Amino acid sequence: MKNIFVLFSPGTGGNHFANMLSTDTRFNQRTTVSDYKAHDRPNAHTSKFKNLQPAGIKKLPAEGNVLCGHLGEYYWLNDSGLLRKFCNKQLFILEVPQCGTIAWNRWNTYNQFDKSHTYLREEQRSLYTIKVIEMLFRENDIVSLSCELLFQSDLTKLFNLISSQSDISLNKDACNSMHKIWLEKIMNQNHKKG
Secondary structure (H helix, E strand, O other): OOEEEEEEOOOOOHHHHHHHHOOOOOOOOOOOHHHHHHOOOOOOOOOOOOOOOHHHHHHOOOOOOEEEEOHHHHHHHHHHOHHHHOOOEEEEEEEOOOOOOHHHHHHHHHOOOOHHHHHHHHHHHHHOOHHHHHHHHOOOOEEEEEHHHHHOOOOHHHHHHHHHHOOOOOOHHHHHHHHHHHHHHHHHHHHHHO
16 A cells, blocks of 8 residues: 655645545545535645644554655655655655746745745745655655646546556545635635735
8 A cells, every 4th residue: 555745835735635635545534525614724734634743643554644745844754764664655746836827826925935035936846846856765656746737627637647647546526526615715815815
């Protein structure tokens, strides 16, 4: 049984993506559609698992997990030796979005980047790549995808990419329901700011 790790820059939808991946019945389910309905914030921090936190990692079983976090968190857990218990890992990297998209607007606002933060934006774009993850962690089962696939109402392209790159069998009905709730909250938040 695999362990899935989703690595993402803040604001790119990593928690939501991990929640959807965990709808495969072979994995420990992170959350439900009901949890999404009850959650009142424009994010998907609804998981009962604390992502890549040492205390939570120690309590998890050695297989069947879908976890997510940022590059630094994964690095610190690797450095501490806590990731060793997880065999058969597959990593998904959410790429930093392109300028001018819904994903870009959320990511840029979420990280409070302004025009003077060009270096930080480009640093994030460089870090969340297969090349860097392979080099840092010597992992070889890595899938990289545009986070912009999450910021669309139609998940067909995302579903196709997952099925072509992994043996994960998503519950598409649950994914679509969670996604509709998540995307609507994000769009409402963007509308209020605009």
